[in-house]
Amino acid sequence: MAFVSTFVPAVSAVLRRGAPARVSTRAVARSVSTVTMRASKSVPFMEVPPVLAENPSMPGNVEFDPLNISAYLPIKWLQEAEIKHGRVCMLACLGLLVQEFFTFPFYKNAPHLATSGHDYGVKVGGMVHILMAVVIWEALTTPAVVQMINGGDRKPGYFGFDPLNLGKNPAFAVNEVKNGRLAMIGIGGMIHQQWMTNQGSVEQLLKGNFLPHV
Ligand SMILES: *[C@@H]1O[C@H](CO)[C@@H](O)[C@H](O)[C@H]1NC(C)=O
Numbered sequence: 117m118a119f120v121s122t123f124v125p126a127v128s129a130v131l132r133r134g135a136p137a138r139v140s141t142r143a144v145a146r147s148v149s150t151v152t153m154r155a156s157k158s159v160p161f162m163e164v165p166p167v168l169a170e171n172p173s174m175p176g177n178v179e180f181d182p183l184n185i186s187a188y189l190p191i192k193w194l195q196e197a198e199i200k201h202g203r204v205c206m207l208a209c210l211g212l213l214v215q216e217f218f219t220f221p222f223y224k225n226a227p228h229l230a231t232s233g234h235d236y237g238v239k240v241g242g243m244v245h246i247l248m249a250v251v252i253w254e255a256l257t258t259p260a261v262v263q264m265i266n267g268g269d270r271k272p273g274y275f276g277f278d279p280l281n282l283g284k285n286p287a288f289a290v291n292e293v294k295n296g297r298l299a300m301i302g303i304g305g306m307i308h309q310q311w312m313t314n315q316g317s318v319e320q321l322l323k324g325n326f327l328p329h330v
Pocket residue numbers: 162163164165166184187
């Protein structure tokens with residue numbers, strides 16, 4: 117009886133207030149959703165990843181993180197990784213092109229394509245030297261990266277190395293990230309294209325050969 121006596125008046129009150137009550141609930145829901153959920157700038161059919169929305173001034177932040185990785189790993193570490201991979205790939209693109217025109221005399225007998233060059237490097241030991249140099253560099257810089265993740269004020273990618281003083285241009289950090297992203301995609305394309313055509317990248321352009329070698 118107690119149930120009926122509270123339930124019936126409540127239902128009839130809702131029915132009486134019916135339409136206006138529903139409209140205002142929806143209006144509240146809509147205003148909440150515009151605050152917490154906004155479309156990503158670069159992937160407009162997806163929500164902006166919350167961590168990227170909180171860091172609008174991060175260089176190169178276009179709210180692109182369709183896998184929402186930034187929700188699970190420290191954002192500064194991800195940024196460090198992106199910058200580092202970008203720098204390595206920018207050097208790799210440059211190296212891949214330059215060695216078609218110039219090789220050090222002691223590499224005269226090395227194959228000129230990236231994939232066979234890799235195997236040659238493994239055989240004669242050059243790859244091991246590169247690996248060792250990378251390991252030493254990573255070991256030396258790990259403390260700085262750990263400090264940064266734990267709240268230090270080091271900027272991701274900062275190693276105090278800027279002999280040409282390029283950093284004085286405020287656009288430089290954004291340019292670096294953008295060129296790095298392009299280079300990461302570019303080096304993947306160049307290596308695969310060499311693999312498919314058995315020709316160097318410039319050689320392909322000069323001979324108009326863009327199709328797999330058969
Ligand atoms: C990303 O993950 C966080 C934490 O799980 C979640 O709150 C957020 O809604 C997710 N964002 C997107 C765009 O999926």
